[in-house]
Amino acid sequence: MRAKETDDESGGTAPGGIQALDAALSVLRVLRSFDGPATLSDIAREAGMPPSKVHRYLASFIHAGLAVQKERSGRYDLGREAAELGVAAISRNNFVVRASDELEELAGVTGQAALLAVWSHNGPTVVRLERGPHLTTTSIGLGSTFPLLDSATGRVFLSYLPSPQLAVRLQNELERAASVGVSWPDLNPNPASVEALTTKIRRERIAYVDGRYIPGLIAISSAITNWQGEIEVAVTLFGTHRELLQPDSPARTALIDFASRHSIAPPAQLGKPRDARAR
Amino acid sequence: MRAKETDDESGGTAPGGIQALDAALSVLRVLRSFDGPATLSDIAREAGMPPSKVHRYLASFIHAGLAVQKERSGRYDLGREAAELGVAAISRNNFVVRASDELEELAGVTGQAALLAVWSHNGPTVVRLERGPHLTTTSIGLGSTFPLLDSATGRVFLSYLPSPQLAVRLQNELERAASVGVSWPDLNPNPASVEALTTKIRRERIAYVDGRYIPGLIAISSAITNWQGEIEVAVTLFGTHRELLQPDSPARTALIDFASRHSIAPPAQLGKPRDARAR
DNA sequence: AAATTGATTGCATAATACGCAAATAAGAAC
DNA sequence: GTTCTTATTTGCGTATTATGCAATCAATTT
Known part of the structure; x- marks a missing residue:
């Protein structure tokens, strides 16, 4: 040898x-x-x-x-x-673990289906799924991945993840959109428009889609960030009713509150919960 | 070395x-x-x-x-x-397909007929069927559905599926049983008794019926669960011999082993509290 | 039936993984 | 600050074993 x-x-x-x-x-x-x-x-x-x-x-x-x-x-x-092995690795992420504990409650109080997604090499990947009271049978399952531009979850990662990891993928989706002739109500396929959208998402702490990715499916998503302001997990609510989108809807408020509570505020505070003890 | x-x-x-x-x-x-x-x-x-x-x-x-x-x-x-690696394995892991590959073997070694059932809007639905060596001609076929209380397969879903999806269906069956005057040897038509039964089924990983649903037909069933501890498929053995029911019968052991091998064990941290729990 | 493709398995040999122990680093004790 | 203790990392020689080749077996196609 x-x-x-x-x-x-x-x-x-x-x-x-x-x-x-x-x-x-x-x-x-x-x-x-x-x-x-x-x-x-x-x-x-x-x-x-x-x-x-x-x-x-x-x-x-x-x-x-x-x-x-x-x-x-x-x-x-x-x-x-x-x-x-994979679920063990994922469960080492404290953000995922903590958010999972309360995800069922979030789905309950909002009356929507809820999911957690992390970034993997295939893009935003579902790691936790909580079906709501109305058993919406969708094609979404564990391990499903989302596009960057056509999904609420994808748009959250688009807005919070550093560019290098996204660049090629974003470029592909923009080109594909241009060639197929797709257009969005809130987005044009050029960098400036993308930048405007992501700025808006970061400001409002919410991204949404209205039935474009999967026809008839409404979804809103928010980011859980770590102490450096980087996204760790995206939390997404989805269902079929458009009231999800209204600025003052209870579900929307609950989602933003959920994401905030599980994020670590950029001005790192001393009472930071340490990671779980070994064994 | x-x-x-x-x-x-x-x-x-x-x-x-x-x-x-x-x-x-x-x-x-x-x-x-x-x-x-x-x-x-x-x-x-x-x-x-x-x-x-x-x-x-x-x-x-x-x-x-x-x-x-x-x-x-x-x-x-x-x-x-x-x-x-894990999400790749999960996203391509179809529990039904995976279990189907070995279902014939399970039927062979146990000498019983075997089936796989998933939950659909009509309840537990047969999606794969393997007739055993003794071709027991039954009314069970692909697409058949089972009741929740009178079938081993149904009882497994009753024990593992979240309540909201089952509530109305369970209520109907209980009311119908009360009106017709049916009773079970191991179950009374009230919520407490149902709870006791499902707890037992989860603990033993086995549900069974002894010829009540279809006269003379003995069936035992076990759950294949995903990494969230949710049921994906029920595996059921059925035949006419009562030795299926004995705690140490080879068929029963083989069934539990089969279900375990095809389940994905959820890690402790993500362990979902099965029943309602205050936080 | 012949032929082709692809998976599996002996076998001899050279490559390398192993155990041991020394060295280095990190903490704890004082 | 210094010593002691504990844990991680790295050389080194040798025996073990992983490897490439080619034969074999199985399955599918012509």
């Missing part, structure tokens, strides 16, 4: 780590990058390794529950342990 | 896999099992490995983004990539 002298290639080895493990974990990342089940050959090609090597890695992943092999076709997919 | 001759120890190696990778993944699982950041020593002790070995694994995990090292004190925690 050859050791890498220069790690200028993508996926170099870890300093002080283990080469075999680095290689294996890169396979895991490849497996994740597929949209669904993948064949051994595809995974091996994408990872740039011989299939036999990848096959042995996958055997261990399956043993650990991180991967599964479907039926007899031999295609590989992520397994249950991968999901549990 | 010593190779395991006997894999009777917990956490044996994978057949055809890689020993180093198995060891590393067991460390990852240990890291997940903590509620928060953990020290190297703790992780090593819990994993039963020398700290130096674990340290090298963690270096690779950090390189892959699966773990992070907080501050300079050197405590380790799950990283961003772990969360990404």
